[in-house]
Amino acid sequence: MRWVDVLPAILTCASLSSAAQSPFHAAVTGSPPSEVSRGSNGSWHLNDTPAANATGHLVFETVSSLLQHWPNTRYRNGHTIVPGVIPSGTLLYHGTEQPVVPEVPEWVATDPEHSHVFCRGPAQSGCWQLTLAATRPLRVLYFDGTSASKMEDGPMDSQDVVSWGEPKPEWVFKEPERINDLCEWGRQHALDGYVRMEMDFEIMLCNLTSGVKVVSFLNLPVLPAFPNDPDQNFLAFETMNAGHWHNRYPGDERVQLDLTRLISFYDISLLPSLIPQRAGQERWDHRILGADPAELLAIRTHLESTLANKHQGSGVDWQTLFRVVIKRYADRLELVQYLLNSTEHVPATTQDEYERAAKVQLQLRIMLIPYILHSSVPSRFSASNLADLSWAEPVFTECATMHTAAIVSDFVIALTPSEKLLLRAIQETTREICRVVVRMWAEGVESGLDPYLPIEVEEPNVTAVMWKWQGDLNGLMGWLDWSVWIKCRPACGFEEICYLPTWPVGFRHRRRRPDFPLPNEPEDNDEWRRPQPKCIRRIEPYGF
Structure with missing residues (x-):
């Protein structure tokens, strides 16, 4: 969703709370070892540590975290693309200023709390909440991480590779171009949209009149989405809170992923050029920028082949x-x-x-x-x-x-x-x-x-x-x-929830848009890059 109009106000809500825990750090990544077979001889010495640049544990953790808000908020730079479907009958929501079903690609939310932030218009005429239902399984691609955050530091890298062939951090705010180019690319593969995450999960839906039908189009009163007092900002909190419903496994169950066609940027057989790019870095800083352009082109080709492949896989869950x-x-x-x-x-x-x-x-x-x-x-x-x-x-x-x-x-x-x-x-x-x-x-x-x-x-x-x-x-x-x-220690009280700073709330936002006013925050505020768990109130005053 486009936050051009609402981002500055949300960012004024940033404030710190208590009960943070320092997270563990992953090792430097790289080549996984050869496949282990049962009963191998000579390879079971208890002092044989993994290769310093191994990536199997990173693939394991990212796959274990798919569609879960908590781990993908902690590590915003996604490294996984997975085909999936949104089942028939699933409800999707779109907040708008006028009672017209969009004829162009648009953003829809999986929870109405998220879409209602965009239900805006004149107070005298109200705003409009469009509710859609899938009339058939919708074919989608899922980008993990906080892939809808408008940050130059890597969250959008993987979708940039699909839409433009390489990461383009300078185009972070080109959302209309991004959705249009992704939908144009996906048309040849019969894709209906793309699943991303920010404060909650959303879908870049390529056609709001194909594969979906209107359930309701309600004229609602306009609420002050971002009042002057950030501690009274219940709409922003409830949007984030809806994302928290999907914090842990199984995550957002309205998207069903096909792991037999998963692509990981931690797969060094596809991207060996990223091994030196990640050398010496903590996982917070892993990203796709710097990969060999030929390898990124091969990734797109591999993805296209994967989408065209009807092979069902082994059946292993x-x-x-x-x-x-x-x-x-x-x-x-x-x-x-x-x-x-x-x-x-x-x-x-x-x-x-x-x-x-x-x-x-x-x-x-x-x-x-x-x-x-x-x-x-x-x-x-x-x-x-x-x-x-x-x-x-x-x-x-x-x-x-x-x-x-x-x-x-x-x-x-x-x-x-x-x-x-x-x-x-x-x-x-x-x-x-x-x-x-x-x-x-x-x-x-x-x-x-x-x-x-x-x-x-x-x-x-x-x-x-x-x-x-x-x-x-x-x-x-x-x-x-x-x-x-990764959890709040000590545990939060009943009037609190454990929270990781979630784009665009609660941490410093890097961008190249001089026309976007930002709150006065110290230059050494590093919480935007290394989100730490903290307890925040779930009733006003919220105090992000």
């Missing part, structure tokens, strides 16, 4: 498989991190410290119960043998391959190129989770902390083990960088 992994490990890793952090100020020689280490050891074992073989026991133990954990490598193998072994053995021939990328992503992710957890567990066994594999150890250095565990676990969780761990 990838989204559910990704969620299974997250559900299995997210809470447990967070609990172990809590237990480790609670020992920082405990004297090294106390019984309390040993007991806490034993609690950590038990949680590690709990995660590995399905994979610890009866034969997985230390064959010997001595001070000179502490680094030899080869006895635990079969546990590592079982843990890392369990979720994908059947796919590799039975379905790999049927996988589309996109599915092969998804397979590598889950293989690389589970491999590193299992490597770190199995190594921590094995170190605990050899330190005499596991009552189910008891080993007599004279004066075990529990402090050293705990410090090593803490570093290893923090490193793993930072590498995974799952959005489920």
Whole structure:
């Protein structure tokens, strides 16, 4: 949607609140390892860390976050394009100044709170809210990230590649040209529109008279969308709040994505030129700008081929498989991190410290119960043998391959190129989770902390083990960088919600439009680039 008329007023609402948590940082990205097969020999050493430029974990997190407002607000620069459909009967909303169904491409919202911001007109005659219903499945492309934010720093890169062949940050406000060119390109592929996200999800609908019908066209009273007092700005808040309904999985369910035809800009087989562009950067700063033009042209060609391909794929439910992994490990890793952090100020020689280490050891074992073989026991133990954990490598193998072994053995021939990328992503992710957890567990066994594999150890250095565990676990969780761990601490009160600064509210907006007045904010305000969770009120005064 076009915010030319309303953006300046929204931006006056920016103010900070409390309860921020520093997020984890992802590793530098790049080439994923070769596909892991069950029972590979010589590739299961517990000290073999992932390649510094691996991208499988980034593909895993972005795919796990599709159509979810929270993670795509946190990392605004999207890296994924996915074909999908909007099912028949889905309602779409368009706020306007006059009772005329547009005959040109326009923006529609998935929630009326979002479209009502654009229901404007003279107070004496009111405004108009158009409600449409899909009369058939609407074919769409989804751009992840906060892909409707008018920022030069990367949120629109992927749609620029589709519409113009390359990112054009200087054209960030050319929304009429963008929607028209996207719809012109999409016509040859029978696309009805494009799904994007800002404060809530929206659709760039190419034809408001094809595939949809008018349900209602209501004349509504004009509300003061952006009153002078930003703390009374309930329309802006409720637009953002509607987006929060889709914060977590499954996100906005009114768009059904086809992951068998997904394209990721983290796929280095398509974009190897981005490896050096991302080197040394935090994930906040990853973007598509700087990619080789020939590779971007190939991306468009690949996308066109993908849209024309009728291949149905393997039938694997990838989204559910990704969620299974997250559900299995997210809470447990967070609990172990809590237990480790609670020992920082405990004297090294106390019984309390040993007991806490034993609690950590038990949680590690709990995660590995399905994979610890009866034969997985230390064959010997001595001070000179502490680094030899080869006895635990079969546990590592079982843990890392369990979720994908059947796919590799039975379905790999049927996988589309996109599915092969998804397979590598889950293989690389589970491999590193299992490597770190199995190594921590094995170190605990050899330190005499596991009552189910008891080993007599004279004066075990529990402090050293705990410090090593803490570093290893923090490193793993930072590498995974799952959005489920990003939350307000302490939790928000009943009259509050946990909020990430959401374009165009709550953070500094970079742009080249000198005619757009902006609020006076300090030049070193970095919150627009690294959104941090905070508690804000959900009843007035709001205080973004």
